[in-house]
Amino acid sequence: xxxxxxxxxxxxxxxxxxxxxxxxxxxxxxxxxxxxxxxxxxxxxxxxxxxxxxxxxxxxxxxxxxxxxxxxxxxxxxxxxxxxxxxxxxxxxxxxxxxxxxxxxxxxxxxxxxxxxxxxxxxxxxxxxxxxxxxxxxxxxxxxxxxxxxxxxxxxxxxxxxxxxxxxxxxxxxxxxxxxxxxxxxxxxxxxxxxxxxxxxxxxxxxxxxxxxxxxxxxxxxxxxxxxxxxxxxxxxxxxxxxxxxxxxxxxxxxxxxxxxxxxxxxxxxxxxxxxxxxxxxxxxxxxxxxxxxxxxxxxxxxxxxxxxxxxxxxxxxxxxxxxxxxxxxxxxxxxxxxxxxxxxxxxxxxxxxxxxxxxxxxxxxxxxxxxxxxxxxxxxxxxxxxxxxxxxxxxxxxxxxxxxxxxxxxxxx
Amino acid sequence: xxxxxxxxxxxxxxxxxxxxxxxxxxxxxxxxxxxxxxxxxxxxxxxxxxxxxxxxxxxxxxxxxxxxxxxxxxxxxxxxxxxxxxxxxxxxxxxxxxxxxxxxxxxxxxxxxxxxxxxxxxxxxxxxxxxxxxxxxxxxxxxxxxxxxxxxxxxxxxxxxxxxxxxxxxxxxxxxxxxxxxxxxxxxxxxxxxxxxxxxxxxxxxxxxxxxxxxxxxxxxxxxxxxxxx
Numbered sequence: 001x002x003x004x005x006x007x008x009x010x011x012x013x014x015x016x017x018x019x020x021x022x023x024x025x026x027x028x029x030x031x032x033x034x035x036x037x038x039x040x041x042x043x044x045x046x047x048x049x050x051x052x053x054x055x056x057x058x059x060x061x062x063x064x065x066x067x068x069x070x071x072x073x074x075x076x077x078x079x080x081x082x083x084x085x086x087x088x089x090x091x092x093x094x095x096x097x098x099x100x101x102x103x104x105x106x107x108x109x110x111x112x113x114x115x116x117x118x119x120x121x122x123x124x125x126x127x128x129x130x131x132x133x134x135x136x137x138x139x140x141x142x143x144x145x146x147x148x149x150x151x152x153x154x155x156x157x158x159x160x161x162x163x164x165x166x167x168x169x170x171x172x173x174x175x176x177x178x179x180x181x182x183x184x185x186x187x188x189x190x191x192x193x194x195x196x197x198x199x200x201x202x203x204x205x206x207x208x209x210x211x212x213x214x215x216x217x218x219x220x221x222x223x224x225x226x227x228x229x230x231x232x233x234x235x236x237x238x239x240x241x242x243x244x245x246x247x248x249x250x251x252x253x254x255x256x257x258x259x260x261x262x263x264x265x266x267x268x269x270x271x272x273x274x275x276x277x278x279x280x281x282x283x284x285x286x287x288x289x290x291x292x293x294x295x296x297x298x299x300x301x302x303x304x305x306x307x308x309x310x311x312x313x314x315x316x317x318x319x320x321x322x323x324x325x326x327x328x329x330x331x332x333x334x335x336x337x338x339x340x341x342x343x344x345x346x347x348x349x350x351x352x353x354x355x356x357x358x359x360x361x362x363x364x365x366x367x368x369x370x371x372x373x374x375x376x377x378x379x380x381x382x383x384x385x386x387x388x389x390x391x392x393x394x395x396x397x398x399x400x401x402x403x404x405x406x407x408x409x410x411x412x413x414x
Numbered sequence: 415x416x417x418x419x420x421x422x423x424x425x426x427x428x429x430x431x432x433x434x435x436x437x438x439x440x441x442x443x444x445x446x447x448x449x450x451x452x453x454x455x456x457x458x459x460x461x462x463x464x465x466x467x468x469x470x471x472x473x474x475x476x477x478x479x480x481x482x483x484x485x486x487x488x489x490x491x492x493x494x495x496x497x498x499x500x501x502x503x504x505x506x507x508x509x510x511x512x513x514x515x516x517x518x519x520x521x522x523x524x525x526x527x528x529x530x531x532x533x534x535x536x537x538x539x540x541x542x543x544x545x546x547x548x549x550x551x552x553x554x555x556x557x558x559x560x561x562x563x564x565x566x567x568x569x570x571x572x573x574x575x576x577x578x579x580x581x582x583x584x585x586x587x588x589x590x591x592x593x594x595x596x597x598x599x600x601x602x603x604x605x606x607x608x609x610x611x612x613x614x615x616x617x618x619x620x621x622x623x624x625x626x627x628x629x630x631x632x633x634x635x636x637x638x639x640x641x642x643x644x
Contacts, residue, residue: 007529008523008528008529011529015511016511018511019510019511020511313507316507317508317509318509318520318524319488319492319495320468321495321501321521321524321568322492322493322495322496322497322524322525322572324488324489324492324493324524325488325489325492327524403488406468406469407468408463408469411468411503411507
């Protein structure tokens with residue numbers, strides 16, 4: 001290993017690299033391109049993955065939404081086309097029957113109303129909710145707080161509004177907390193303002209009021225419009241969805257095979273499609289990236305092989321002057337490793353710069369397509385090491401070629 | 415210094431083989447200035463390559479500096495070349511991207527001598543061949559004669575036992591030929607064994623002993639006037 005730290009060794013390599021600029025340049029570009037593509041591809045894939053994650057980020061991804069429609073099969077004396085409603089009794093039954101499976105359950109009632117503040121007004125969705133909603137669909141509050149259990153218990157006339165509603169209804173810079181707004185001509189005290197979600201959102205600009213208050217004000221008795229259910233860790237969400245629907249069909253005297261009576265969306269299933277897509281894309285990225293790297297390494301090998309042919313005479317002279325085959329091999333391999341290393345580093349730097357540019361161009365704002373495109377340093381180090389090792393191995397071939405040629409044959413080359 | 419007994423060498427050509435050296439006996443003592451004369455195809459280059467350890471013989475014995483050359487692997491050959499032999503080629507064979515000084519210093523690099531010492535010794539030898547002022551020039555900035563003088567300096571720099579010169583003046587005009595031959599003579603006068611291959615009578619006549627080869631055998635081995643004059 002002594003030769004590695006010998007300044008003469010490096011002097012020789014520096015000399016041969018410096019004096020053969022074109023050859024050096026082409027070799028470097030071959031490898032550089034490989035690692036550059038790998039970095040950019042991996043980064044872009046990561047960016048896409050991040051943007052998906054961001055889109056689903058605030059939402060419990062193992063959620064099922066259930067609502068009622070009308071039956072499509074006559075059952076137990078009922079005509080088909082019957083309309084019916086979910087109610088609080090269903091909620092109690094589901095909670096007790098699926099205590100192990102269900103993590104959170106949010107019954108919801110919603111309507112549209114005119115909302116007035118002083119001389120300003122707007123038509124918005126009004127939603128009767130439990131505090132649990134905040135756990136299923138995280139609300140980022142700018143001011144105040146979300147609904148709590150006290151609000152439910154006391155059927156308080158309080159509301160949480162969106163930032164857009166606040167801007168639309170309030171004078172600029174007016175503190176909204178504690179102010180009264182009129183919903184359907186009833187005064188509510190504003191207790192919180194939330195940021196609009198930049199991810200998937202089923203509510204939009206909604207004034208959230210306590211479920212119990214909604215029930216009283218809109219006289220909904222124990223009826224509910226729809227519910228959100230999230231499953232515990234490790235629960236098969238699709239199985240839970242079909243079990244819950246079967247229980248509900250039973251409770252509402254709906255034919256078990258009835259396809260139309262209940263509507264449901266399984267967010268987990270929808271997301272699984274995306275993650276499947278992401279996995280496929282990652283596989284593709286790796287495949288293309290590694291294939292490119294290998295192509296790059298072969299490019300070095302190829303160029304080195306040409307180089308050796310081109311340098312046969314020089315190698316012959318060196319051997320006539322007393323260079324041992326080992327010293328020739330060492331020089332060629334070291335040259336290949338050095339070039340690969342330099343090219344790899346430039347490739348990583350260029351790739352990272354391109355990712356930075358992508359981030360600046362496409363990674364900012366609410367509807368960013370590639371969020372924070374980055375590459376894991378261990379991955380890059382592994383790729384880099386592989387490259388250098390492959391570079392060494394492939395450098396062995398021309399190095400060997402250089403030493404099996406008899407010096408006399410090498411010298412004869414004109 | 416060089417002792418060759420019944421040396422044979424043939425090259426395979428297709429299925430047949432070409433018998434190039436057909437039993438050469440030659441003894442060159444230390445301090446001799448020998449030229450091998452012969453037309454092309456006489457086997458003189460083959461002989462030089464074998465003597466220079468650039469090629470291996472098929473049969474016979476070859477002693478270099480008293481050491482029998484046998485079953486030599488490349489590594490051993492490289493070390494022996496570096497230690498005992500200095501080469502001068504017809505086409506100079508300087509490394510194009512190294513300066514005159516670096517070219518001269520190269521054999522010392524393979525000998526494992528440190529850089530400072532290397533450059534100092536190389537400069538001394540460049541000075542000896544009269545090219546001290548050209549030390550930092552690349553080979554393509556030198557004339558043919560200068561290139562060959564650099565090559566001679568390179569051959570001498572390891573202080574070898576024998577300098578082997580393969581048509582050293584083949585690519586030079588008459589004037590530069592004389593200056594190169596004068597240089598070789600000076601070296602020989604200092605005690606160095608010099609072994610020249612040539613097909614030019616004028617060149618051979620400046621050496622002390624002429625060995626004539628034809629079709630792979632020595633047909634004549636005489637001392638020249640130069641030697642007789644001494």
